[in-house]
Amino acid sequence: MMRTPTLLPLLPVLGLWSCTATQPLAVDPEAAATRELVTQNVNATLYQNASAEVAWLFEQGYAFARLKLDANLATADSLPPAVIVDVDETVLDNSPYELENIRAGRTYTPATWKQWTARAEAKALPGAVQFLNYAASRGCAVYYITNRDADEKQATIANLARLGFPMADSVHVRTMEGTSDKTARRDAVGRSHRVVLLVGDQLTDFDQVLKDRSTDLGLPTMYRMADQLSRLFVLLPNATYGYWRDGITGKGTAVEKSGRVRTFIDQRDR
Numbered sequence: 610m611m612r613t614p615t616l617l618p619l620l621p622v623l624g625l626w627s628c629t630a631t632q633p634l635a636v637d638p639e640a641a642a643t644r645e646l647v648t649q650n651v652n653a654t655l656y657q658n659a660s661a662e663v664a665w666l667f668e669q670g671y672a673f674a675r676l677k678l679d680a681n682l683a684t685a686d687s688l689p690p691a692v693i694v695d696v697d698e699t700v701l702d703n704s705p706y707e708l709e710n711i712r713a714g715r716t717y718t719p720a721t722w723k724q725w726t727a728r729a730e731a732k733a734l735p736g737a738v739q740f741l742n743y744a745a746s747r748g749c750a751v752y753y754i755t756n757r758d759a760d761e762k763q764a765t766i767a768n769l770a771r772l773g774f775p776m777a778d779s780v781h782v783r784t785m786e787g788t789s790d791k792t793a794r795r796d797a798v799g800r801s802h803r804v805v806l807l808v809g810d811q812l813t814d815f816d817q818v819l820k821d822r823s824t825d826l827g828l829p830t831m832y833r834m835a836d837q838l839s840r841l842f843v844l845l846p847n848a849t850y851g852y853w854r855d856g857i858t859g860k861g862t863a864v865e866k867s868g869r870v871r872t873f874i875d876q877r878d879r
């Protein structure tokens with residue numbers, strides 16, 4: 610804080626130097642870092658969008674979900690059963706939006722994201738429609754707890770309904786209510802239902818405590834919760850974004866994020 614005023618007189622001098630130096634034209638660092646982040650997302654997006662491997666991981670995950678659902682429904686309970694699923698990269702595939710971003714040389718922004726969700730043209734991920742209709746046929750209520758905003762709710766319902774997802778309505782689709790923490794929305798379902806299974810692409814789709822990646826990127830917390838995760842949760846693959854990546858990039862500018870990725874790779878010792 611104390612040093613800032615003494616630096617200010619230097620700024621015009623530095624600017625003059627950068628204009629007159631015989632170097633290639635200066636590149637805007639933020640634009641360069643954005644290009645780096647875009648490039649970093651290419652393989653992950655191709656994997657999500659165009660690999661038979663991910664298609665099978667989803668089929669496999671939903672087949673596993675069916676086994677777990679059957680097992681958990683075998684024990685009786687006084688409350689009616691419910692299944693809770695996340696929406697993005699769990700039942701709906703937004704990899705075409707990621708491809709649009711790569712084609713445009715940009716990264717995610719809330720504005721472009723909302724233009725995409727308003728189109729309501731995401732496709733269903735493999736196995737999702739079949740699994741949730743199976744759950745409904747077994748007497749389960751299906752709740753879609755998503756961190757899409759309230760102003761995306763109607764388009765989300767339309768998208769889900771058009772694809773044949775059960776209970777795609779304003780009661781069962783729960784958009785964000787002031788916080789990305791899904792705990793209160795899950796608890797609300799839990800007051801009237803016995804939650805027999807949760808499915809998501811983020812560990813936080815099971816428990817918010819799994820958002821914290823400050824200790825060994827969250828691995829100790831995950832293992833501490835292994836028993837509950839095994840019984841009640843099915844995790845699906847998302848290589849493009851999530852708390853796993855936020856734990857490395859942090860928040861901030863493209864320069865800051867891409868710099869942290871480089872530092873992480875440089876210092877990673879395993």
Ligand SMILES: [Mg+2]
Pocket residue numbers: 695696697698699809810811
């Ligand atoms: Mg998701």
